[in-house]
Amino acid sequence: MKLVVQVRLMPDAVQAPALKRTLRTVNECANRVSEGSFENFGLKGSVRDLRSMSYGELKARGLGAQAAQHVIKRVVDAYTTLRANIRAVNLGKEGSKRRIKAGSKPVVFRVDAAHTFDDRCLSWNYDAQAVSIWTFDGRIKNLRFVCSPGALKQLAEHRRGESDLVFRDGKWFLVATIDVPDAEVFEPKGWIGVDRGVNNLATTSDGTNYTGRRLNRYRRWQARKKAELQAKRTRSATRLLKKRARREARHATHINHRISKDIVAVAQRTDRGISVEELAGIRERVTVRRDQRATQSSWPFHQLGSFLEYKARRAGVPFIAVDPAYTSQRCPRCGHTERANRPTREHFRCRRCGLAGPADHVAGVNIAKRGALAWGFVNSPVPESA
Incomplete structure (x- = not known):
């Protein structure tokens, strides 16, 4: 069973500006890729299409290989979600103003929208309660985080896959995915x-x-x-x-x-x-x-x-x-x-x-x-x- 655990990051006066610049830049890059995807492929751009179109430009902007891949995948996932909402009539029936508006312009990412980091861009040190994370100003090491003892135990035992860097109300968070094994379901007496x-x-x-x-x-x-x-x-x-x-x-x-x-x-x-x-x-x-x-x-x-x-x-x-x-x-x-x-x-x-x-x-x-x-x-x- 996949769940998420949120920890709060405690960056110092040097680390916080680096995180902010990184988040702002990757979202600007995501908007550029989204505009190009909409102009060339409409709502149906694939990872392969966007990689051939924008990977070189993203590398030239200073993104690492993994960061560039994550920006491309975020854009593809956003358009996949939009298509699914249109098919499910969540944005109104065909011809409605809301549906026309959603499908007539590129997907836009906020300047402080969450960004995904995998294990190549982010590593965890549970004993020291610190992470090492890639940024545009170089890799930040010993970035402290705080969480409850229960959350720390879950992270150490069950963390799997990617984590999201989130900036909310002036605070920094990491939202990590954990894969907890399902408990055996008992036969109910009522x-x-x-x-x-x-x-x-x-x-x-x-x-x-x-x-x-x-x-x-x-x-x-x-x-x-x-x-x-x-x-x-x-x-x-x-x-x-x-x-x-x-x-x-x-x-x-x-x-x-x-x-x-x-x-x-x-x-x-x-x-x-x-x-x-x-x-x-x-x-x-x-x-x-x-x-x-x-x-x-x-x-x-x-x-x-x-x-x-x-x-x-x-x-x-x-x-x-x-x-x-x-x-x-x-x-x-x-x-x-x-x-x-x-x-x-x-x-x-x-x-x-x-x-x-x-x-x-x-x-x-x-x-x-x-x-x-x-x-x-x-x-x-x-x-x-x-």
């Missing part, structure tokens, strides 16, 4: 269903409710501050808006980590699996109240599901995604399904058998039952052909 929502971020079939009340207050406060900054229309206000957006995203990620960690710990302790709703396309399928539209569009529901999935895999906990249809309208006792079973957003009451309770808890129970059925179907033995 299931925990997890219902995700707007007011309640997650509700389990055990009745545990991770409310979003405090988070919603925080987001409303952030929205007021955002409106105040947008009204100023100055460059400094724009910079503060971007900084606040990153802070809010980090806050949401932290909360999703806490929720997923708690649910996986309970499942591992009780030898149960985790079942969640398959929420692909939820924004197109579900209609919410006007006052909840911004929350539904901005909260990372998918991120919570992905955190649950990878933490479950790492702990050996069974994980499965099930059909979300009518999970909050179906009675888990008698099976009666009707919209009237849910008279309000918070409450459920079966019109046939009278079962009543919180709607999110009922949905979690239904998700747990569907998870058990789906797991049994997926893992049932294949009958031998006659």
Whole structure:
């Protein structure tokens, strides 16, 4: 299982300018290659095409062989992603303004966008907590980094492949890829269903409710501050808006980590699996109240599901995604399904058998039952052909 570990670099007064110049120059080179690729090959330039077109120019700019290869591969990967988004209609239907705009100009890289380093350009010394990295001003040795003891152990035991140099909010980071072996998945004795929502971020079939009340207050406060900054229309206000957006995203990620960690710990302790709703396309399928539209569009529901999935895999906990249809309208006792079973957003009451309770808890129970059925179907033995 591939994960990432982030460490913070601690460059001195000489090392920091060298890193900044390197990052800025490689991104300028990436923009030059992107422009040439778009002019000559449109959105379909390959590594071979771009190498023959721009490798000599990149070397003349002072890039090493590996650095030049990484710049070319970054450009190719960017156009590959753009083509995939167009095919998946993520940028709108054919003829839409957003899709036309995305496909009518070269891909542009920010001046401080992350750049990739492999083991030829970057080496690690875990005992000294330092790295040696290639820059335009020569190779920097003994560049210190800091991280938690757990992250350092993961790096020493499982680091594989490339690392990204990142500059964010005036700080330098290295994001390294680790390859952790998957734990053996146990046979579940039961299931925990997890219902995700707007007011309640997650509700389990055990009745545990991770409310979003405090988070919603925080987001409303952030929205007021955002409106105040947008009204100023100055460059400094724009910079503060971007900084606040990153802070809010980090806050949401932290909360999703806490929720997923708690649910996986309970499942591992009780030898149960985790079942969640398959929420692909939820924004197109579900209609919410006007006052909840911004929350539904901005909260990372998918991120919570992905955190649950990878933490479950790492702990050996069974994980499965099930059909979300009518999970909050179906009675888990008698099976009666009707919209009237849910008279309000918070409450459920079966019109046939009278079962009543919180709607999110009922949905979690239904998700747990569907998870058990789906797991049994997926893992049932294949009958031998006659």
